[in-house]
Amino acid sequence: MGRITLNDIRKRFGTTEVIHGVDLEVGEGELVVFVGPSGCGKSTLLRLIAGLDQPTSGTIEIDGRDVTRVSAADRGLAMVFQSYALYPHMTVQQNLSFGLQNTKMARDEVGRRVSEAARMLEIEPLLERRPTQLSGGQRQRVAIGRAIVREPAAFLLDEPLSNLDAELRVTMRAELAQLHDRLTTTMIYVTHDQVEAMTLADRIVVLRHGRIEQVATPLDLFNRPANLFVAGFIGAPNMNLFTATAQDGQAALPGGLAVPVPRNGPCTIGIRPQHLHPAEADASALEGRVTLVEALGTETVVHFRTADGTDVITVMAGQPGIRLGDTIRLAPDPGQIHLFDADGDRMDNNV
Amino acid sequence: MAALPAKLGVVVTAPLVLLARAVDPPLRWWQRMAGQGGMAAVFLLPNLAIFGVFVLFPLALNFVYSTTAGTDILLQGRSFVGGAQYARLLECRDYLDPLTCREDTFWTAAANTLVFVVLQVTMMVVVSTITALILNREIRARGFFRAVFFFPVLLSPVVVGLIWRWILQRQGLLNLVMVSLGLEPEVWLNDRTYAFAATIGVSVWAHMGFYTLILLAGLQAIPKDLYEAAEMDGTRPARVFWRITLPLLGPNLAVVLVLALIRGVQIFDEVYVLTGGGPGTSTLYLTQYIYEVGFASVLRNPGLAAAASILMGLVLVVLTLCQLWLSRRGEAKGAK
Known part of the structure; x- marks a missing residue:
């Protein structure tokens, strides 16, 4: 579960093409990081995979099934947004269960999944609070929890740590890595921070101007950059x-x-x-x-x-x-x- | 090119700069005399003076009038009667039947106003919410439609009344269209129900643009991410509306409700021009009653009108306090 294939994906906004034919294969259980400077198309690509935007041409497959025209909800993916996108008027508990209730899931099952995610993320004492009463790191956990309860085929994370302060970012980075080890679910992670990319990724996809510059393991990227851009971008x-x-x-x-x-x-x-x-x-x-x-x-x-x-x-x-x-x-x-x-x-x- | 606007800026701001330099020394002297806390009072004083002359003083004067009797408009020609005017207004044998009251038109107007406000405010909130939701979508010519719906707000209420009178009167536009379609014409403004409905419809038409604008601002303040998160979860549109949009629009809806209520109770100009309170007293609302008793009738009674306006003011104060309490409670709940 969780093999994602992109075939010649192109995306145009008006007359501007922002993704120029991307081919990519993300393996089952892999943690792939999209990295690149602002405006390189990494977030756009993630939104195309999520189904929040439609590609102009090309196809997206999940586990061999063509999902290019399938709605975001039916792709079996879960997304963690940069802003967390928690519902401010709902408690943590309600935030976690809201998506599951859409599917008319049995109440017991919703409760079981919510408490399991809460336990895994250590947010059990916060279940009755509202997002405004949480710290940045706690909100981040709730946002991840909301993705976990859906038991998705793959997680899509759009710069999930960029709103945290430097110290918390390091902690959460380590927790995310542990979480991936435990869940063994495919993750696609977007960031502009090369340290996040290097430390988290099984493989890194370096993007520039809507094109893939190189796909490789972190050390391969460092040791054998395919071109000047990658050479200049990776390594500090x-x-x-x-x-x-x-x-x-x-x-x-x-x-x-x-x-x-x-x-x-x-x-x-x-x-x-x-x-x-x-x-x-x-x-x-x-x-x-x-x-x-x-x-x-x-x-x-x-x-x-x-x-x-x-x-x-x-x-x-x-x-x-x-x-x-x-x-x-x-x-x-x-x-x-x-x-x-x-x-x-x-x-x-x-x- | 860049140098020109900079120079232009200097020219445009020059009078202001000169003015600021001119008032600077006296203000400094003042601050030395009054101290920093006193300066706040100094700056508030001009506005407070205007507010006092045009609002506070008339308010007090109105109260004084409400304790006097006579037809003379000047205070020295009037006699003090204490609470007699209030007693007269409130004297009823059966409070559920306006006709048993001594001032039956006051009670008729009050009952009319109550029904009008309940229906008009409900309709206003529903219609402006729906309009805002539609105008918030990516529809074609969205800017044009936003302007169109806001346009009536810019019209004078009298113009609004005249426009609709021209449409609804016996030989008006609506009847003209109906006749040309082979339908029987109606006497819209001479029918009690139609006339009452017309006052509601016209006032909603005239003011909804303003409330739509408030709600539109509220809708646009809801982060797009929340909707995308809901989309990822497969939330149905109706559920998105009831569980996400509406709760997050709550504070704006509260504002709309208060303002619409207050303005609904104060309704006058459009209705006065459109129906004149008729037919009979079927569209007679409180403000018109006050105006007619105080100024327009042959035996004018400024004391009674003043008392009625004080009573109406009390109702408005109570309504406002209720709404403030509701919205405060909502905020406290959100922050908890």
Whole structure:
């Protein structure tokens, strides 16, 4: 239960096409995260799956059944909204049971499901309260509870944690992960927060301008980004990107450091801040003056500028004692260099 | 391009700026004299003066008049009679039968007003709710329809009365249409039931746009998410209306109810122009009774009219307090 297939989904609002032919297969019990910048179409895609909007073309299947023209209620999915969408005039109990009562379900069964969800989410003492009397985290639980009681084929979560403060977000993130382990129900989770995506997902779908840029496990995305966009979007701080022109199978970084490149022509060299290390004294290196030091305790983020004006970021373990204005010389891990061609697509290299 | 509006802004605001600079020193001096708390009183004073002259003073004067008798409009020509005017109004052998009362027209008008208000307010709330629900949907030419339904609110009540008189009178538009369709014409405004219904219908037509607007604002304040959540749950439209829309529209409906009640009790202009209270006394409402007793009849009796208006005012006060209590209770329940 809970296999969702999208075939060439397109969505147009007026004359503007916002989803340009998305194909995706979400496996049973999988937790898939849609991630991307604002306006990339991730929420729209979720609403199409939910049935709240109709695709302009393409089909949606759930467990092999074509549900493209099936109403939202009959798709067997449950949605958790960003605003929680709790009914303000109903108690928590009424909020949880409202959807079930629509189906003329037996009273005992409604009661059983509500109390089970309340127990699972530890909101039993809150059942008689109204949403206005709950904290943000409690409302979030009720919203999830309302989805759980329906025992859906899949959960759709639209930025469910974005209204919580930072501390609560971390807690709720962990709880969501545990919940998914326990329920083993398919979940599709929309977020713009890459940390949420990386920590929760079985697989991440990176979207931009209504197109899928890459679908992969979190570590695959980090280790082998398919293109410049994914490379820049995943990982914090952002990957350092250097434009260069490859000649005779080599491209030069600022400071003269040579990198082997499989094809000649314009290219981009990407190096994650974590993969720069102090260079040997006599070797060629990325050299620059430190412009900003962000000491985080366990690690230190150092911004520096090379002689030709390129800004580079590096992350050093611990507290290396680097000060503003210092000159540092760094070299990349040879195995951790990403190469992208003129179109921004990944070039496979065996550096 | 961007520089022009900025310059324009300076030109437009220049008089205001100059004015503000001119009044600044005296106000500062005043604040030194009166202190910060006293300044609040200073700013309230102009409005309070207007309110006092045009509302509080007449209110008190009206009360004084209600304790006097005579036909003279000037107070010095009138004699003090205490509560005699009230006693006269309230003197009845059987309170269920207006004709047994000494001032039978007062009781007829009061009974008419009661029936009118109950029917008119019910109809007003139902019609404006339905209109608001329709106008809140994504229908074609929604802006046009919103304007159309609001338009009668902008008309003077007298114009409203004249328009409908022109439609409903013996040789009016409605009868013209009926005759051309081969139907028998009706004497709409000379039939007790039709005339009464016409006063209700016309006043609803004239004022519903205002209440529709209040309800429309309430409907638009209900988050769309709630409806989408209900859609995901497969909630039927009727259940969505009764269980989600209506409860969340409650505060707005309470406002509409209070305002419609108060304005319903005060109904005068449209009806006076449309039916003049007739036929007979079948559309005679309290305000018209007060006006006729106090000013329009040959033997005018300002004291009696003043007493009647005080009684009517008391009813309005009680109604308002009831409604305030109801809406407060609703809010407290929602916040609990």
